[in-house]
Amino acid sequence: MTESNGAQNPAPTPSMPDWEKRFRAPRVSLPDWAQDAPHRSLFVSNATGTYELYAWDRTTGEQRQATDRANGTTDGVLSPDGGWIWWFDDTDGDEFGVWRRQPFDGGDDSEAVPGLAPSYPAGLALGRDGHTAVVGRSTDEDGTTIHVVRPGSQDPVEIYRHRESAGVGDLSHDGTLIAIEHTEHGDAMHSSLRVVRLDGSTVAELDDTAGGTKELGLEVLGFAPVDGDTRLLVGHQRRGRWEPMVWDVASGEQHDLALDLPGDVSAEWYPDGSALLIAHSFEARGELFRHDLASARTTRLDTPVGSVSGAAARPDGSVEYLWSSAAEPPAVRSTEGGVVLDPPGMRAPRSVPVEDVWVDGPGGRVHALVQKPEGASGPLPTVFEVHGGPTWHDSDSFAAGPAAWVDHGFAVVRVNYRGSTGYGREWTDALKHRVGLIELEDIAAVREWAITSGLADPDRLVLAGGSWGGYLTLLGLGTQPGSWTVGLAAVPVADYVAAYEDEMEALKALDRTLFGGSPEQVPERFTASSPLTYVDDVKAPVFISAGVNDPRCPIRQIDNYVDRLAAREAVHEVYRYDAGHGSLVVDERIKQLGLELDFARRHLPR
Structure with missing residues (x-):
């Protein structure tokens, strides 16, 4: 057993291996x-070396x-108004x-809302007057x-x-008006929506779970950015996938875009407020469109093939997006051309x-993403890197972890099992x-x-993953014991009953x-x-x-x-570190992957 407090490691140098450089190379989010x-x-x-917030003028x-x-x-x-940065202050993750x-x-x-005791966050919205705040809490x-x-008012009102x-x-x-999921x-x-006034009185309701149809969810995408405009952009699943529509909460009118x-x-x-920036995700890749509401015209924006993990329209009509x-x-790019925000220091080596692979599974065709060393031919030692969520998916996007395994001669397979978005x-x-059992069938x-x-x-098959992927790793090692040579589980669910007893209330509901x-x-x-x-x-x-402070697992x-x-006396090693559901410290992430690589090297046959 080893333990860590995330001690700092040296800054990146040209002599470092590429897999480590990918972790150390400075990255930025979409601003x-x-x-x-x-x-x-x-x-x-x-x-x-630690993920933190930055202000940029x-x-x-x-x-x-x-x-x-x-x-x-x-x-x-x-x-x-740009005057304040609000940030959430927890204890060690x-x-x-x-x-x-x-x-x-x-x-x-300073404490932003004196009078509110600590809690898990459940959303935040700030008013343009610089004083109004709507704070969601979960305990x-x-x-x-x-x-x-x-x-x-000095005191928050429930x-x-x-x-x-x-x-x-x-x-x-x-x-x-406040929109609540x-x-x-x-x-x-699957959420329903309620729009209320600042005193909590109801203005409108939207519930796609009514009438016994419990598996149709809704999500708030945002109010129209115009004073007095009562249009709310909403995500729905009425045709079996996520799509946007415009709901006028005053009149009740619903405008289905039917893209x-x-x-x-x-x-x-x-x-x-005259157009919508459309983000389309299909078969592990993303693209962007502009949809003009008056003409109902949809125009594709020029983005490279890959994944768009965030995008926003600027006041001048350009769109900035995070692509990889x-x-x-990854890089923050603009539809006007070029990189918008380029972090200092070395750039991560490419991978x-x-x-794409499609495999017939018991519940339908399963999409998997495969990477392998350039020029390599099988059979290769292979890591099945299982994504978390479970409502998430692997995509054609840059990931330092899988790239590190490829650098070490492994093929990497990522499966978008049933449960994936x-x-x-x-x-x-x-x-x-x-x-768990359904995902493992895929x-x-x-x-x-x-x-x-x-x-x-x-x-030489490695089953690995973090969070829900860590859970599936442990469950797979036990239910498919002859299928896997080594298991690597990060922040997993291991004992589901005890996990339920100790986890945060929102996850108990899930x-x-x-x-x-x-x-x-x-x-x-269970x-x-x-x-x-x-x-x-x-x-x-x-x-x-x-993570010893993990509220999720x-x-x-x-x-x-x-x-x-x-x-x-089963062969196992445990590594505990001082953080929550994963670490935001680069050195810590590098150390963990290094331990996993070493464990696999020692326990896989040559």
Whole structure:
């Protein structure tokens, strides 16, 4: 067993291996900007070796590090007037804390909403008057609450409370209406919408789960950025995938865009409210469009083939977007041409392109992404890198972890199993009740293809993943013990009942949706889906890494699993580190991957 507090490692040098340079090379997020002061921006960067918030004055070009904490900071919002940076202050990654704020130009931090006790965040919206704030909170004791702070008032006023999960969606441009996403119907995977005034009184409701159709969800995409405009951009799943529509919350009118695009579609407003910026995700790749509302004309914007992980329209009509591919590292680009925000220092070395594979699985065709060393032919040692979520997906985007395995001679296979997003609502919702077991059926089908195609060496197969991917790794090692040579599980669910007992309230609600009830109500389903049930069947050596402050996959349930491995002297190693659900410290990420590479080297046959 090893432990770490994330001690600093040396800065990148040309002599470092490429896999380490990819972690150390400075990165930046897509910059957010103040609605009424678009020259003021906020972004996240790892330039110092820890992911922190940075203020950027586009007029002067000055960039200033705004936060500086041992375990990093990524949750931040600019006030609409650009005067303040709001950021969430938790304890060592436990996600439980308070909002603080500091002046954009620098200065002391102060508690943003005095009078609110620490909690898990459930959304934040800031008014253009510089004083109104809508703060969502989640705790085990209160469920979800939403408070409003208004000009002239010292105390936040509670306007919403419910035991089920909910969150602040948006505040209208004139600061009079609040859009709330809620799951009062008990299905944490599919939200309904309520629009209320600042006093909490209801203006409008939108519920696609009514009438017994519980698997149609809605999401808030944003109010129109125009004073007095009551149009709300909403995401819906009425045709089996995510699509946007415009809902006038005053009149009740719904304008269905009906875009002729095959994948999941999201959208946001252009600053004048006349058009929508459309983000289309299909088969692990992304593209952008402009949709003019008056003419209903949709025009594709020129972006390279790969993944667009964020985009926003500027007041001048240009669009900035964060792009990458499996081979090319990320960059913030503009449709006007060129790179918008180029971090200092070395650029991450490129990797190899990704190949698409479609495999027939028990629930339909499964999409997998494959990378392998240039010029290599199989059979190769192969890592099945399983994504988290579970409602997420792997894409043709740059990832330092898979690239590192390729550098070390491995093929990497990433599977968008049932439960993944981007392949329609039925595919995403298919994992209910037989949780974990369904995903592993799809992974097993792709594993069989990898062996029979000659890509993978069946005696050198690594099952690996973090979060939900870590959970599937442990569950796979126990339920498919003859299939995997080594297992690498990061921040996993290991003992599902204990995890449910200790995790944050919002995740308890999600688990009740996935399993159809709590451990007391459906104990057989939790037992069937818990890695602890099968721990005595694990044959492969297993490496587990865990954050001691993790509120999502808490440490106690991992210790329960490790104790069972130790009791039967199974080959395993455990690495605990001082953070939450993963680390924001670059050195820590490098160390963890280094430990995984070393573990695989020692336990895979030559």
